[in-house]
Amino acid sequence: MNALIVGKGAIGSFLGDRLVENGWQVSFLTSSESAYFHKRVRGADVVFVAISTRDDGSAARAYIEGAREHNIPVVTCEKGSLANHFDALKPHLSQIGFTATVGGGSKILSLVTGINERTTRLLGILNGTLNFLFWKVGNKHDPHEVFEEAQKKGLCEPGNHSLAEAVHGELNDVKAKAAILFNVAGLSAEPLRPTDFSYSIPSAWEIARLLDRAGNIRFVVEIFRDTSSNHRFDFEVFQAKREGWLIRGNFVRIDTSNDDVLRGMAYLTREEKNTLIVEDSSGNLEARTGVGAGLEPTTSVMIEDAYRLLGLQKHC
Numbered sequence: 001m002n003a004l005i006v007g008k009g010a011i012g013s014f015l016g017d018r019l020v021e022n023g024w025q026v027s028f029l030t031s032s033e034s035a036y037f038h039k040r041v042r043g044a045d046v047v048f049v050a051i052s053t054r055d056d057g058s059a060a061r062a063y064i065e066g067a068r069e070h071n072i073p074v075v076t077c078e079k080g081s082l083a084n085h086f087d088a089l090k091p092h093l094s095q096i097g098f099t100a101t102v103g104g105g106s107k108i109l110s111l112v113t114g115i116n117e118r119t120t121r122l123l124g125i126l127n128g129t130l131n132f133l134f135w136k137v138g139n140k141h142d143p144h145e146v147f148e149e150a151q152k153k154g155l156c157e158p159g160n161h162s163l164a165e166a167v168h169g170e171l172n173d174v175k176a177k178a179a180i181l182f183n184v185a186g187l188s189a190e191p192l193r194p195t196d197f198s199y200s201i202p203s204a205w206e207i208a209r210l211l212d213r214a215g216n217i218r219f220v221v222e223i224f225r226d227t228s229s230n231h232r233f234d235f236e237v238f239q240a241k242r243e244g245w246l247i248r249g250n251f252v253r254i255d256t257s258n259d260d261v262l263r264g265m266a267y268l269t270r271e272e273k274n275t276l277i278v279e280d281s282s283g284n285l286e287a288r289t290g291v292g293a294g295l296e297p298t299t300s301v302m303i304e305d306a307y308r309l310l311g312l313q314k315h316c
């Protein structure tokens with residue numbers, strides 16, 4: 001099989017090595033070569049988009065649409081394109097592997113295929129870095145040492161110099177993931193974009209205050225119908241409404257919540273794990289949890305997506 005990997009950063013390089021180990025022919029397209037995409041894509045069986053988001057996802061969208069013009073399936077881990085251009089990409093979704101965009105290795109997006117008219121609520125821990133920071137501080141560790149540990153684990157962006165900066169960056173990431181989750185679940189005709197959310201950025205002082213009371217505070221994304229959820233939360237960061245659904249992202253103290261499902265999440269969600277719970281009107285629950293970001297889990301699901309799109313068994 002021939003792969004064209006767009007983006008030769010951490011994910012692209014690691015993915016390339018794994019594909020070569022599995023007998024693939026791999027070539028890369030770097031940012032300085034973007035003008036040659038249509039020439040270089042010829043002969044590829046799959047295009048992998050592994051670029052950073054420096055715009056609103058337009059660059060990644062152009063690669064995805066470009067590959068589709070050549071009838072080539074695409075696997076992406078970039079979030080901006082699906083979060084901001086869902087309408088344009090929707091006709092190609094069956095030929096796009098996007099498992100890695102939300103929840104990475106945990107494959108939580110696969111749960112949305114079971115969503116139906118009886119679904120009343122989706123509860124998600126969609127950002128492994130935020131989860132790690134709050135879980136660890138909640139277990140009585142010093143916030144600055146936890147930040148340093150998260151940096152060593154490669155969980156924080158290299159440019160983040162403080163815990164507050166890391167939290168702000170990750171909250172933006174969750175907004176994009178919440179939009180993708182809502183859109184992929186097909187909960188409204190009109191897609192949701194990250195810019196549709198009203199957004200209250202917690203100040204460094206507010207973040208310190210949340211961490212101070214950390215206990216089992218987590219950042220939880222909730223998508224629910226009307227008034228089906230009324231638990232207490234500690235700090236609402238973003239919110240949007242669409243066709244009877246409320247989509248919000250809150251810091252919540254889950255261990256003492258008045259909501260049974262949230263309290264249950266305290267057991268599912270440790271370290272840098274991602275979790276998604278889907279609830280229906282009879283109180284039935286389906287849950288999926290697992291390690292989200294990271295080179296190994298992210299590239300594993302990208303390779304699985306590629307094999308699925310090609311209709312082949314995965315051998316790696």
Ligand SMILES: NC(=O)c1ccc[n+]([C@@H]2O[C@H](COP(=O)([O-])OP(=O)(O)OC[C@H]3O[C@@H](n4cnc5c(N)ncnc54)[C@H](OP(=O)(O)O)[C@@H]3O)[C@@H](O)[C@H]2O)c1
Nearest residue numbers: 007008009010011030031050051052059077078293294298
């Ligand atoms: N790391 C993870 O665990 C993880 C997990 C899930 C999803 N993701 C997503 O995966 C993507 C890649 O992450 P990463 O950790 O590999 O980032 P990275 O190490 O910063 O690499 C990003 C690469 O993308 C290239 N690039 C940016 N714009 C481009 C363009 N228009 N055309 C071609 N190449 C372009 C950059 O090249 P230049 O620097 O040369 O411009 C760089 O080599 C991101 O969107 C990230 O959100 C990452």
